[in-house]
Amino acid sequence: MSHYHFIKCCCFQLCNVFRQNMEIDQCLLESLPIGQRQRLVRRMRCDQIRAYYEREKALQRQQGGIKVRAPPSHRKKHRVRFGLADVMQDAIIHHDDKEVLRLLKEGADPNTPISSGGSLLHLCARHDNVFAAELLIERGLNVNLQDEDLWTALHVACVCDHADVVLLLLAGVNILLQDINGNIPLDYAFEGTETSYILRKYLEENGVDVSSMHAMKTQRPSTMLSDVRQLVATGGSLNQPNDEGVTLLHIACASGYREVVSVLLDNGADPHPADNNFWTPLHLAAKYGQVTDSCTDISDNFVKLNLSLWLQRLKDPSAPLPSTDQRYDGGSHDLNTPVKNLNPLGLSISKRDSLLEKCAMFREAGGALSRQPSQDNGLDGPFSSGASKLEQVKLMPPAPNDDLASLSELTDSSLLYEMQKRFGNDQIYTYIGHILLLVNPNKELPIYSTLVSQLYLSSTGRLCSSLPPHIFSSAERAYHMMHQERRPQCFILSGESGSGKTEACKHIVRHLTARSSPKGFMLEPRMKHVNCILEAFGHAKTQRNSNSSRFVKLLTIQYCEKRRTLLRARLYTYMLEKSRLVHLPPQQHNFRIFYLMAEGLSAEEKSALYLNNVLAHRYVAVG
Numbered sequence: 069m070s071h072y073h074f075i076k077c078c079c080f081q082l083c084n085v086f087r088q089n090m091e092i093d094q095c096l097l098e099s100l101p102i103g104q105r106q107r108l109v110r111r112m113r114c115d116q117i118r119a120y121y122e123r124e125k126a127l128q129r130q131q132g133g134i135k136v137r138a139p140p141s142h143r144k145k146h147r148v149r150f151g152l153a154d155v156m157q158d159a160i161i162h163h164d165d166k167e168v169l170r171l172l173k174e175g176a177d178p179n180t181p182i183s184s185g186g187s188l189l190h191l192c193a194r195h196d197n198v199f200a201a202e203l204l205i206e207r208g209l210n211v212n213l214q215d216e217d218l219w220t221a222l223h224v225a226c227v228c229d230h231a232d233v234v235l236l237l238l239a240g241v242n243i244l245l246q247d248i249n250g251n252i253p254l255d256y257a258f259e260g261t262e263t264s265y266i267l268r269k270y271l272e273e274n275g276v277d278v279s280s281m282h283a284m285k286t287q288r289p290s291t292m293l294s295d296v297r298q299l300v301a302t303g304g305s306l307n308q309p310n311d312e313g314v315t316l317l318h319i320a321c322a323s324g325y326r327e328v329v330s331v332l333l334d335n336g337a338d339p340h341p342a343d344n345n346f347w348t349p350l351h352l353a354a355k356y357g358q359v360t361d362s363c364t365d366i367s368d369n370f371v372k373l374n375l376s377l378w379l380q381r382l383k384d385p386s387a388p389l390p391s392t393d394q395r396y397d398g399g400s401h402d403l404n405t406p407v408k409n410l411n412p413l414g415l416s417i418s419k420r421d422s423l424l425e426k427c428a429m430f431r432e433a434g435g436a437l438s439r440q441p442s443q444d445n446g447l448d449g450p451f452s453s454g455a456s457k458l459e460q461v462k463l464m465p466p467a468p469n470d471d472l473a474s475l476s477e478l479t480d481s482s483l484l485y486e487m488q489k490r491f492g493n494d495q496i497y498t499y500i501g502h503i504l505l506l507v508n509p510n511k512e513l514p515i516y517s518t519l520v521s522q523l524y525l526s527s528t529g530r531l532c533s534s535l536p537p538h539i540f541s542s543a544e545r546a547y548h549m550m551h552q553e554r555r556p557q558c559f560i561l562s563g564e565s566g567s568g569k570t571e572a573c574k575h576i577v578r579h580l581t582a583r584s585s586p587k588g589f590m591l592e593p594r595m596k597h598v599n600c601i602l603e604a605f606g607h608a609k610t611q612r613n614s615n616s617s618r619f620v621k622l623l624t625i626q627y628c629e630k631r632r633t634l635l636r637a638r639l640y641t642y643m644l645e646k647s648r649l650v651h652l653p654p655q656q657h658n659f660r661i662f663y664l665m666a667e668g669l670s671a672e673e674k675s676a677l678y679l680n681n682v683l684a685h686r687y688v689a690v691g
């Protein structure tokens with residue numbers, strides 16, 4: 069008996085058995101394929117339930133008829149409702165302008181604080197949503213609102229280098245408002261960015277001398293130091309708290325004034341007392357002085373380290389004093405804290421995330437340019453030589469609409485709207501899940517340099533959330549899939565003529581070549597020559613594209629099991645449009661090789677080939 073018949077027989081038997089007494093031989097059941105087993109068990113369960121209700125009904129009839137509640141046929145759907153303020157936050161993050169307008173009309177309060185701290189304007193500043201910011205300001209939201217770290221929306225916009233938001237906010241904001249670290253928004257704008265330029269210009273136009281302002285700020289620790297020394301000399305109390313329980317040591321620790329901390333501790337300031345919020349100086353030092361491993365300013369650790377040693381010494385007087393080289397060496401602490409040195413613990417998680425993203429993306433020019441691939445989990449650095457050169461990089465910061473699949477509304481119009489908005493910002497690449505969408509910019513964008521290619525290197529193949537969508541990341545992903553699956557990977561580039569497939573293909577090949585060999589980037593000029601030859605025989609000028617490929621391409625990458633690396637990237641060509649040789653569609657050219665020959669061959673060469681007047685031939689004259 070065939071397997072199929074055996075199963076059919078079993079089922080038949082089972083159904084009969086089941087109908088008779090609803091008992092099933094477990095072994096028989098287990099011998100069935102999973103799908104059939106599930107179907108059978110489901111049917112059993114239905115019959116059981118039906119039998120139960122019938123029995124219940126019969127029982128009630130016997131007992132004088134209390135109604136049994138039938139199983140609910142339509143279970144009531146419970147809808148989760150979010151407050152207007154939450155929906156508003158979501159709409160702002162996703163740049164859903166229509167929704168923001170609707171919510172405001174429905175009475176959403178623009179003054180509602182947001183869950184991650186700050187106002188809705190802070191959120192707009194973070195997500196570069198100028199439209200929503202404008203609406204909120206129109207409805208009376210105070211532009212000078214400060215969050216728990218005393219950041220205004222302008223601080224946020226500066227950190228994120230969102231110049232449009234900065235321009236909008238400048239109309240009403242107090243540009244000199246300081247945050248908890250005593251920094252004004254300009255302190256967070258990277259040198260050389262548009263934001264920094266706008267702020268400086270604005271300050272200058274309003275008569276503020278930026279350099280003297282900076283000098284004043286850097287003098288603050290030395291002013292406090294001399295005040296503390298004077299207090300010590302006059303025998304004043306170093307432990308006197310203010311109304312909030314804050315002592316001098318709290319202030320010095322929170323601000324990272326290491327020399328002041330040393331003087332205070334040397335002169336008997338008590339490191340133990342907590343302020344009214346239960347923060348000891350050590351807590352504050354940890355909160356504002358701690359650095360992550362990514363930040364190199366080791367001196368920021370000093371306050372915490374020094375205090376720990378002093379605390380240890382308080383318990384055990386024989387413990388060694390902090391060594392002098394661990395003490396503050398005076399004046400080097402830069403109060404004009406750049407973002408990369410900002411203490412992440414002092415910020416809300418959302419702000420920390422955005423800062424880390426910014427750190428990864430927009431390190432100061434030098435930092436970014438010196439980034440080595442090895443930072444990304446130990447890549448072997450095929451680019452080290454290429455990256456030393458200064459290159460122009462302009463990548464947009466990651467945005468919520470980077471992946472259209474994550475939009476709350478997925479309709480033709482919402483997708484088109486997002487694409488159009490991105491295109492307007494030169495964000496030509498967009499993910500839809502793992503698919504990459506490209507809108508041909510038809511202009512040179514500085515996003516294909518060696519450095520950018522290097523930024524997209526990853527040793528794991530996971531997409532870096534701090535980098536915007538890019539063809540390099542798709543190439544990188546394919547490379548890692550090839551490693552994981554140990555089989556060739558294929559790119560499918562689809563789109564109408566002139567949409568940018570050929571260019572995309574070149575970018576992929578370029579990234580992969582560089583990726584697979586330390587000399588990858590050196591091959592680039594040669595690849596250009598090869599491309600030139602290939603295109604001469606397969607490309608032609610059409611109405612839509614002056615360099616249209618007249619064949620179907622297939623790009624695959626192959627894995628080398630032995631060397632565990634990329635063996636070859638191969639471009640297969642199929643279905644060359646041979647008919648073009650003898651028949652030209654209206655307003656079109658023949659393959660480029662003819663025109664190159666006409667231009668490039670010497671008179672003797674042409675004569676030897678009987679092509680003295682190449683362009684006079686019917687098949688090369690424009691159709």
Ligand SMILES: Nc1ncnc2c1ncn2[C@@H]1O[C@H](COP(=O)(O)OP(=O)(O)OP(=O)(O)O)[C@@H](O)[C@H]1O
Nearest residue numbers: 508510511564565566567568569570571613616617
């Ligand atoms: N990423 C890009 N950045 C800048 N310009 C681009 C980009 N992609 C395409 N272009 C421009 O668009 C032109 C047409 O692109 P491309 O030849 O790649 O289109 P295609 O889809 O391969 O067209 P066809 O199917 O006709 O071969 C290019 O010559 C180039 O000028």
